[in-house]
Structures are given as structure tokens and as C-alpha cells.
Amino acid sequence: MSDKILRIRNLRVSTDSGTELLHGVSLDLEQGEILGLIGESGAGKSTIGLAAMGYGRGGCRITGGEVLLAGRDLADCSRQDREAVRGARIAYVAQSAAAAFNPAHRLEKQIIEAPLYHGLMTETEARAWMVELFTALGLPEPESFGRRFPHQVSGGQLQRAMVAMAMACKPDILVLDEPTTALDVTTQIEVLRLLRDTIRKYGRSALYITHDLAVIAQVADRLVVLRHGQEIETGPTQQILTAPREEYTRRLVSERQASLSAPAGAAHKTGRELLRLNRVDATYGKVPVISEIELSVKQGETVAIVGESGSGKSTLARVVAGLLPPSQGAVMFDGAALPPSYRKRGKDLLRRIQLIYQLPDVALNPRQTVGETIGRPLTRFQGLTGRANRAEVLRLLEQIGLPAEMADRLPDALSGGQKQRVCIARALAAKPDLIICDEVTSALDPLVAEDILRLLRRLQDELGITYLFITHDLSVVKRLADRTVVMQKGRIVEEAETDRLFEAPGQIYTRKLLASVPQLDPGWLDQVLTAP
Amino acid sequence: MLTLIAKRAVLGVFTLWLVSVLVFAGTEILPGDVAGAILGQSATPESLARLRAELGLDVPALQRYVEWLTGFLQGDMGRSMASGQPVAGLLWPRFWNTMSLAAYAGVIAVPLAVGLGIMAAALRGGIFDRVSNVAALAFVSLPEYFLGLLLVLWLSVKTGWLPSLADTYEGMGMAAWFRATTLPMLVLVMVTTAQILRMTRTTVLGVMDQPYVETAYLKGLRNGRVVLRHATPNAAAPIVNVVSFNIAYLITGVVLVEAVFNYNGLGRFMVDAVSRRDLPLVQAAAMIFGAVYVFLNMVADIAAIALNPRLRHPRGKEA
Numbered sequence: 001m002s003d004k005i006l007r008i009r010n011l012r013v014s015t016d017s018g019t020e021l022l023h024g025v026s027l028d029l030e031q032g033e034i035l036g037l038i039g040e041s042g043a044g045k046s047t048i049g050l051a052a053m054g055y056g057r058g059g060c061r062i063t064g065g066e067v068l069l070a071g072r073d074l075a076d077c078s079r080q081d082r083e084a085v086r087g088a089r090i091a092y093v094a095q096s097a098a099a100a101f102n103p104a105h106r107l108e109k110q111i112i113e114a115p116l117y118h119g120l121m122t123e124t125e126a127r128a129w130m131v132e133l134f135t136a137l138g139l140p141e142p143e144s145f146g147r148r149f150p151h152q153v154s155g156g157q158l159q160r161a162m163v164a165m166a167m168a169c170k171p172d173i174l175v176l177d178e179p180t181t182a183l184d185v186t187t188q189i190e191v192l193r194l195l196r197d198t199i200r201k202y203g204r205s206a207l208y209i210t211h212d213l214a215v216i217a218q219v220a221d222r223l224v225v226l227r228h229g230q231e232i233e234t235g236p237t238q239q240i241l242t243a244p245r246e247e248y249t250r251r252l253v254s255e256r257q258a259s260l261s262a263p264a265g266a267a268h269k270t271g272r273e274l275l276r277l278n279r280v281d282a283t284y285g286k287v288p289v290i291s292e293i294e295l296s297v298k299q300g301e302t303v304a305i306v307g308e309s310g311s312g313k314s315t316l317a318r319v320v321a322g323l324l325p326p327s328q329g330a331v332m333f334d335g336a337a338l339p340p341s342y343r344k345r346g347k348d349l350l351r352r353i354q355l356i357y358q359l360p361d362v363a364l365n366p367r368q369t370v371g372e373t374i375g376r377p378l379t380r381f382q383g384l385t386g387r388a389n390r391a392e393v394l395r396l397l398e399q400i401g402l403p404a405e406m407a408d409r410l411p412d413a414l415s416g417g418q419k420q421r422v423c424i425a426r427a428l429a430a431k432p433d434l435i436i437c438d439e440v441t442s443a444l445d446p447l448v449a450e451d452i453l454r455l456l457r458r459l460q461d462e463l464g465i466t467y468l469f470i471t472h473d474l475s476v477v478k479r480l481a482d483r484t485v486v487m488q489k490g491r492i493v494e495e496a497e498t499d500r501l502f503e504a505p506g507q508i509y510t511r512k513l514l515a516s517v518p519q520l521d522p523g524w525l526d527q528v529l530t531a532p
Numbered sequence: 533m534l535t536l537i538a539k540r541a542v543l544g545v546f547t548l549w550l551v552s553v554l555v556f557a558g559t560e561i562l563p564g565d566v567a568g569a570i571l572g573q574s575a576t577p578e579s580l581a582r583l584r585a586e587l588g589l590d591v592p593a594l595q596r597y598v599e600w601l602t603g604f605l606q607g608d609m610g611r612s613m614a615s616g617q618p619v620a621g622l623l624w625p626r627f628w629n630t631m632s633l634a635a636y637a638g639v640i641a642v643p644l645a646v647g648l649g650i651m652a653a654a655l656r657g658g659i660f661d662r663v664s665n666v667a668a669l670a671f672v673s674l675p676e677y678f679l680g681l682l683l684v685l686w687l688s689v690k691t692g693w694l695p696s697l698a699d700t701y702e703g704m705g706m707a708a709w710f711r712a713t714t715l716p717m718l719v720l721v722m723v724t725t726a727q728i729l730r731m732t733r734t735t736v737l738g739v740m741d742q743p744y745v746e747t748a749y750l751k752g753l754r755n756g757r758v759v760l761r762h763a764t765p766n767a768a769a770p771i772v773n774v775v776s777f778n779i780a781y782l783i784t785g786v787v788l789v790e791a792v793f794n795y796n797g798l799g800r801f802m803v804d805a806v807s808r809r810d811l812p813l814v815q816a817a818a819m820i821f822g823a824v825y826v827f828l829n830m831v832a833d834i835a836a837i838a839l840n841p842r843l844r845h846p847r848g849k850e851a
Contacts, residue, residue: 053750102764102842114751149845165747174820255767 003031005172005205006052006090011075012064013047013056021047021228024065027175034199034206036220038213038252040445041416043075044229045209047176051075052207053090054082070172087114091166095178098160101150101165108146111165120169133164137194156187161301163195165271167202174199174206184308184472184518192218192518193529211445214518218240218525225249232344237522240257255450256520267410271299274466275434276321280329282319289315290490292327299433302467303499304458304481306513307472312490317436317444321355323503334433351381354427358439360419364411370397370422371407396425399462401454417448424455428463438470439477453480474517478502533843537834542566543828551822552604556597558818559811604819605660610812611745619816623801628789629700630797633713637720641782642775645725647773649732656737660672664729671726680719680792687715716793724778735767740764766814769836776832784821816848 006029029035037045050057053065054074067074070089072081079503089112096102102110105348112126122130127146134142137160143448150158159179160342166174179195180188191298196219199206200467210216216237223240225232225248229403234245245252275297282290291316297303305313318324322342331338332351357363374393378384384392394404400421411419420440427435437456441449457480458476459465469481477484477498486494486509503512515528571579584590603610607617652661671679688696690849698712739745748762787799798817805813837843 050750055750057746083752083754086750088752092747092750093745094747096743100747102744102748102762102766104762113753117751117753117757151842152845476559 004028005031005069006207007068008052008065009068010065011048011051011062011067012062012473013044013051013065016059018227019305020063021060022051022102024064025229025231027224027225027231027234027308029205029384031172032203032205033222034196034208034220035210036223037207037226037320038210038216039226040231040447042228043226045211045226045227046177048226049092049177049209052173052175053086071428082464084118085147087171088118088120088169089171090173090175091169091171093162093166093176093179093258094173096151096182097162098155099183100162101158103150105162106146107148107150107153107165111146111161111168113168114165118169126168129170130168132163133167133198134161136162136198137164138190138262139164143269156191156445159183160194160204161189163198167198167204170202172205174204176206176389177209178211179208181210181212185474185518186308186512187214189516189528194523195219196525210429212518213241213252213522214520217520217522218518225252241520242427246328251447253520254347255446258450271301273297273300274299274333276332276469277316277320278332280316280326280331282315282324282326284315284324288327288490290487293492294520295492295495297434297466297468299466300460300464301483302469302481303476304471304484305487306477307483307487308472308513309491311472311487312328313472313487314438315490316487317355317468318437320434320468321353321436338456347381351377351430352433354430354432354434355436355438356420356423356427356440357454359443361411361421362444363423364419366411367406369410370402370414372409372428373422374425376424381430388459392429396428399428399459401451410529415448416444417451420444420452421455424452424459425463428459432465434466436468436469436470439472441476442471443475449476456480474514486513533837533846534652536717536837536843540830540833540837544826546674547821547826548773551826552601552819553597553603553618555650555815555818555822556593556600560593561813600815604816609816611812612813614808614810619812622813623798623816623820625702626796626801629795630786631785633716633720633786633795634779634799636710636713637717638782640717641721641778642728644721645728645773646732646771647695649729650736650759650764651807652729652733653736653740654755656740661733665733666819668729671722671851672730675788676719676723677788677792679722680716682787683715684792687718696793700796701722713795716786716789716795717793718772719789724782728774728778732767732771735770736763739763742779758823769838772839773832774834776828776835780825783824 003225008027010024010026011022012020012024012125015019025044025048027035027048037048038047046057047060050060050061052069052074054062054067054077056062062075066076070085072085074082074085080480100109100386108127111130115121115126115129116123130143131145134145139145139157139160140434144152145161153161160184163174163179169351180191183191184386192215208216216278220237222235223237224234225240227248229333232248233244235245239511240249241253243402244253259498265341273296275295277295277474278292280293295303295316305316307313315324316419319326322338322345325340331340333349338349342350347399360468368376371390371393373385374396375389378389390407393407395403397406402418402421402425406414406418406422411422414422423440440456441452453476456467460467467480468475471477482499484496485492486501488509494501494505494510497504502514505514518524522528571583580588600610605622609623611618612622648664652664655661669755685697687694694713694715696715698716700709700712704712708825736759740759742763745758745762748758755760784799786797787803789795790797790800791803798820802814802817802821805817
């Protein structure tokens with residue numbers, strides 16, 4: 001079995017408080033293979049990736065099993081032996097290169113550090129190899145790129161530089177932990193291709209960790225599906241995608257398929273106009289962020305604002321919410337001009353426009369129970385106290401699909417999806433006309449996100465609420481939005497009914513954006529790249 | 533970056549001016565006056581008024597402030613009201629005494645404290661970390677005069693190794709000076725080392741939780757190298773801050789230590805001047821203390837700006 005470059009047997013990992021995160025996982029990585037680890041958060045993907053390097057994050061320890069790499073068992077060897085392997089034979093690419101690069105040193109210093117430290121190359125050799133990698137990874141001015149500091153390059157470039165740093169010692173194995181998740185879709189394609197080609201070109205093996213089936217379908221030869229620290233099934237990528245054996249895998253695959261093909265709400269709504277933006281400009285200091293925004297939203301409609309980071313979509317939400325007064329133009333709400341700042345808006349206006357945020361973890365006060373969190377707007381806006389308040393809290397909990405006993409829990413005891421439901425209930429408690437949803441599903445796992453979207457849709461049918469939906473995720477748009485507004489560099493580039501936009505995008509940028517959404521078909525990446 | 537530093541420098545000068553206003557106003561509302569202090573119980577109203585006029589105390593406060601400030605800017609600190617001697621001649625020798633003691637303590641304390649702090653962080657949870665933590669906490673908690681008296685008891689009274697009083701005089705030999713000032717130096721080193729050590733440890737540990745430190749470990753680097761190369765540079769700015777704060781303390785906050793060891797420094801000089809209501813001396817000493825504080829804080833802030841790679845190497849410009 002000499003072509004098995006990494007063998008993990010019955011791996012168990014526990015936190016220092018004794019909770020077991022991995023309950024005996026086994027896997028083999030063959031020479032030259034890219035093995036995908038897929039699962040939702042908490043499945044133990046990253047824990048396996050780090051354990052493969054003999055490393056435990058934040059006090060986690062390997063408590064059983066074997067990690068056989070380069071003739072050593074990393075689960076049971078001296079610290080010196082582990083350090084000799086790390087970086088040199090197996091190297092790590094983190095999700096956020098922006099956080100993983102040391103801000104105090106130049107890129108080149110960090111990249112050639114490991115080969116020099118392990119005594120594998122001379123400085124000249126290490127530099128030459130770095131320049132070669134920069135070239136292969138398509139970085140600008142490969143000769144001098146390394147002179148820059150991390151904050152001087154873009155996110156996509158930094159992610160590629162991180163790959164160069166991992167490849168610096170010519171390791172046998174790369175551990176790639178969600179390496180493209182933090183990137184915009186259009187950047188993701190490019191990085192994905194370079195990653196795959198670089199790994200293949202130099203004949204490396206890789207453990208590729210991600211929660212996105214469509215992304216992994218493009219790069220992995222085989223997949224391991226994980227859940228709750230256990231292996232669900234393992235098989236060739238094609239088989240997992242087309243003929244999953246386990247029920248859980250089937251759900252993962254069908255959810256992803258649905259997200260890519262589901263039709264949008266067909267009925268085009270024709271209610272009265274609820275929100276209107278007239279040539280709105282907004283700036284941060286003197287820097288213009290959005291300009292000449294014209295937007296009209298009808299009662300009971302869902303309008304999605306899509307765009308990449310920096311396109312100004314969140315700024316638009318802040319303007320409507322009154323958090324950032326526009327520098328020019330006016331916002332009309334239900335026929336009347338909306339005061340620019342939320343401070344000037346009366347109680348009733350504040351009630352009618354509610355916000356739900358991206359990160360439910362930080363949007364809830366950790367010291368307030370769910371009941372208190374939802375009960376507060378009930379008291380403020382509807383004057384409900386005591387028993388009436390409690391009854392309404394329970395009714396709202398039922399409406400959003402949480403059991404009544406949740407009312408007395410603190411947010412810490414809730415899962416991410418449950419927290420987001422509480423945030424939705426809090427917004428509903430105000431009986432709003434308009435809810436601004438700022439990336440409300442992007443921090444959630446796919447199956448959980450799907451549930452939240454379904455909930456939002458049902459609430460709209462029942463209560464006739466209007467949604468302004470800010471997102472970068474086009475599959476979310478497709479499933480929820482009646483109309484879609486595409487933003488780029490602070491301007492609206494295209495606006496259309498969602499199904500029409502997806503069928504016949506009018507603008508080049510929209511086409512590019514749509515084409516960048518990874519598809520489940522393993523051949524998709526090559527098709528996109530060869531397409532004109 | 534240069535404009536940031538320039539702005540900070542201007543702000544420093546402005547702060548110094550505010551200090552001068554406060555010092556002058558503060559000494560104006562001090563109870564009693566020097567004429568009364570000089571003439572004592574037997575003073576008649578006439579003789580008090582005469583003395584006040586002689587000392588210039590009958591002029592309006594604002595005019596006196598302007599004259600005092602312009603004089604001060606030209607290096608003329610006025611004359612002592614009690615002895616009539618120029619303030620400068622009385623003050624500077626004491627100032628240099630204080631500075632020498634501060635330098636003696638600082639040169640030892642700062643490298644020692646920063647080194648020990650980094651070491652404690654690198655060996656987090658180990659024996660060294662725990663012992664240094666307990667010791668540092670003890671030194672920070674004990675009042676410095678108590679520490680001073682303990683040292684006198686052990687190193688002077690019981691063993692006779694060092695003199696208990698830090699008597700220094702003009703033309704004293706180097707060896708004798710060091711021997712005389714070692715006890716107060718030790719007290720100051722203990723107090724400042726403890727503070728800087730604790731702060732350095734905390735800051736470095738804070739940086740140790742950053743993802744780029746994990747990256748360094750995953751390169752297979754030794755613990756020591758990770759701490760020194762990857763964590764410490766990012767902890768530099770807060771460390772510089774606490775160091776400068778402690779140096780300022782060494783210069784301006786040592787009056788108790790000077791009192792315990794009868795050391796002829798600026799702190800005791802100022803206390804004596806206050807008790808004699810000798811306003812020009814008090815004002816001059818307070819201004820010096822203020823200037824030291826403002827200057828050191830400014831140096832720390834400028835160092836923090838200069839240590840920030842984002843400001844040193846702005847985006848869009850090639851390195």
C-alpha cells in the first residue's frame with residue numbers, strides 16, 4: 001500500500017473539557033489524489049484536517065487512533081517529530097488568508113520561512129521556487145510580488161499567496177480548509193482553477209475541506225461525507241453526486257440541486273408602492289459608496305439586491321434603515337419622505353421597518369432569554385406586558401417553528417438556525433411592513449439556510465410582508481426574490497424580474513455573475529473556463 | 533504617516549499649554565500665601581502688603597501668567613520667593629538627580645521586564661509563568677515605601693551590604709554613586725518590572741490567539757520562534773505604551789521612594805516647595821513633570837504609528 005500517502009485510522013479528537021468531536025474516523029489519501037471532506041459546520045472537517053498535521057486547535061487533543069504520514073504516527077510521536085513534518089511534508093491553507101498572514105512581515109519573508117527553517121532549500125532556491133509558484137498562480141509581477149505586505153494585496157491575491165506559502169516546502173499533502181469560501185463568486189472561479197491546476201501540475205495530494213458540494217465537485221476525485229464527527233459515506237465524486245447511498249448525502253445533494261434550479265416566485269406582484277429611492281447617493285466621509293440609486297419596492301414584494309463585496313449593497317440597506325443618511329436624493333416610504341436618520345424617525349416608522357442581520361450569534365443579547373428578546377419590541381411597539389406579552393411571544397415562537405420551551409433559554413443554548421429564527425421573530429414582533437434581510441442565510445449551513453428561506457417565504461404569504469433582501473448568493477435570490485437588482489461599484493447595473501434575469505441577463509456583468517455560480521456537474525469549471 | 537506624526541506633535545504642544553494653565557491656576561488657588569509664610573505670626577497687614585508688592589503678587593493673575601509663561605519659554609523660571617535665588621539653579625541639579633536614578637532603574641527594568649514578559653507568555657501555564665505572575669502581582673500590590681523599608685531592613689540593617697540612605701553630593705565618585713543609589717533603584721525596578729511584565733505577557737498572549745500564529749505553528753516552527761518572530765512584533769505598540777508610561781512614573785512618581793531613602797531629587801524638591809508656598813519653584817517643577825509626561829506619551833504614540841505596517845507601507849504604493 002505504498003501509494004497511500006496518508007492513512008487515518010479510528011481517529012478520535014476531544015476538547016480539553018472532554019467533549020469528543022471526532023468519534024473514530026478513518027480515511028486514506030492516495031498519491032496525487034484530491035480528497036474532498038464535506039459536511040455542515042460541526043461535522044469535524046477542519047478538526048480532521050488539522051489532526052492530519054498532528055495539531056489540535058484551542059486545546060483539542062487527539063485521544064485515539066492513528067495518523068500515519070511519512071512513516072510516522074503523528075497521533076503518537078514526539079513534538080520534534082511532529083514539527084519536522086508540519087509545513088515540510090504537509091501544509092495548510094486557511095479559509096481566511098487575510099487573517100492567516102502575519103500583518104507585520106512581508107509576504108516573501110513568510111513564504112520562504114518554512115523551507116529555510118526546515119533546512120530544505122537555500123535562500124536563493126526558496127526565492128526562485130516562490131517566484132515560480134507566483135507565476136503558476138497568476139499573481140501580478142511575480143518577481144516583486146513578495147515584497148508587498150499582506151494589507152497591500154487583494155483578497156483573491158492573498159488567498160493565492162497563501163497557497164504559495166503552503167507549497168513553499170514542496171509538501172506531499174496540502175490541507176485546504178474552505179480556501180475559496182471567503183471570496184466573491186467571480187474571484188472564486190479563478191482561484192479554484194489555479195488551485196486545482198497547481199496541485200495537479202506538481203503532483204501533490206490534497207485534503208479539500210468545504211461545505212459547498214458544487215465547489216468540491218469541481219476539484220475532488222473522491223469525497224468523504226461527514227456528519228457529527230462521523231463518516232457517513234465515502235466514494236468517487238461522480239458516484240456521490242449521482243448515486244448517493246445514504247439518506248443524509250441524498251438530502252445534501254438534492255438541496256444543492258434545488259438551490260440551483262428552483263424557479264422563482266412566478267406571480268409578479270402589482271401592489272402599491274411601499275418604498276422608493278430617488279437618485280440616492282451616499283458616502284463614507286468623502287468617499288462615494290453608492291450613487292444615483294433608483295429603486296421602487298411594492299407592498300408584499302421581495303426585491304433582492306445582489307453584488308460582490310464592495311458593490312454597495314449593504315450601504316443601500318443602511319440608507320433605508322436610516323443608519324447612514326444619504327448625501328443626496330430622497331427615500332420615500334409609503335408615500336411620505338423618510339427622515340434620513342433613524343434618530344429623526346418616529347416610533348411608528350421605526351416599527352414599520354425592521355432589520356435582520358447576517359450573524360445571529362452577535363445580533364442577540366447573550367444575557368437575555370429568547371422570551372425577553374422577542375417580548376421587548378412587543379412592549380415597546382404594542383404595549384403588551386405581563387401575561388399578554390408572554391402569550392404573544394409563544395404565538396410568535398410557534399409561527400417561526402420553535403417549541404414554546406425555547407422562550408426561557410439563553411441564546412447560547414441555541415443552534416445557529418434557531419438563533420436566526422429568534423431574530424426573525426423579534427422583527428415580526430414589531431408587525432413591520434418592510435424587513436431588510438442582510439445576508440441572513442450566509443452564515444448558516446445549506447440545509448438550515450433552506451429552512452430559513454422557506455420560513456421567510458411562508459411568513460410573506462401569511463402576513464404580506466415586504467422584503468428587501470441583500471445577498472451575494474445567487475441561489476438564494478433565485479428561490480426567494482420576485483425582482484432582482486444587480487449592483488456593481490455602487491451603481492445599479494441591471495434590474496429585472498428574477499426569472500427573466502436568470503434566463504436572459506442583459507448586462508455582461510450580470511452574465512459573468514450568473515456564470516460564476518458553481519454547478520454540481522464536475523465538468524462545470526472546465527466548461528466555464530473554455531466558454532467564450 | 534508623517535502628517536499623522538505631525539498632528540500628534542502639535543497635539544502634544546497643545547496639551548503642554550493646557551498643563552501650564554492648570555499649573556498656574558492650581559498654584560493660584562493654593563491656600564495661604566508666601567508673604568504670610570515668610571513673615572509668620574507676627575506679620576502686620578502693612579508689612580504683608582509691602583512684601584506682596586515686592587514679590588509682585590499684587591499684579592492681576594492673567595498678567596502674571598503671561599509674564600511667567602514668556603519667561604519660562606525663554607528659559608527664565610523666575611526666582612524663588614523664599615530665598616530669592618534663581619529657580620533654574622535650584623531645580624536643574626535635582627532634575628538631573630532624578631533623571632540619573634530613573635535611567636539607572638529604567639536601563640535594567642525595561643529589557644528585563646519585556647524579556648520576562650515574553651518568556652512568561654511563551655511558557656504559558658508553566659512553572660515560570662506562574663511564579664513570575666505571583667511575584668509581579670505581589671510587587672504591584674505592595675506600596676513602594678513598604679518595599680523600600682523591607683529592602684533597607686534586609687540589605688542594609690541586617691547585612692550591612694548597602695547604605696540605607698541615598699546621600700549623593702557634587703563630585704562624588706561613580707562607584708560611590710552607584711553604591712548609594714542601588715537600594716532605591718532596586719525598589720523602582722521591582723515596581724516597574726512587575727507592571728511591564730504583566731502587560732507584556734497579556735499583550736503577547738492576546739496576539740497568540742490570532743490565526744496567523746496558528747499558521748506559524750502549522751509551518752512546524754518551534755514555540756520560541758513563533759512567539760518571538762510572529763507574536764511579539766504585533767504586540768510591540770501596546771508594549772511601547774506601557775514602557776513609556778513606566779518611564780514617566782520613574783521620573784515623576786518617585787517622591788515616596790526619594791523620601792524613604794532621603795534622595796535629593798525633584799519629587800522631594802517639589803513637596804518641600806509646596807510646604808513653603810514657594811510658588812515659582814512649584815510651578816517650575818510641575819511644568820517639568822508635565823512636560824516629561826506629555827513628551828513620553830507622545831513618543832509612545834508616534835512609535836505606535838511608526839510600528840503599524842499599514843501606516844508605514846500604505847496600500848497602492850510599492851514597498
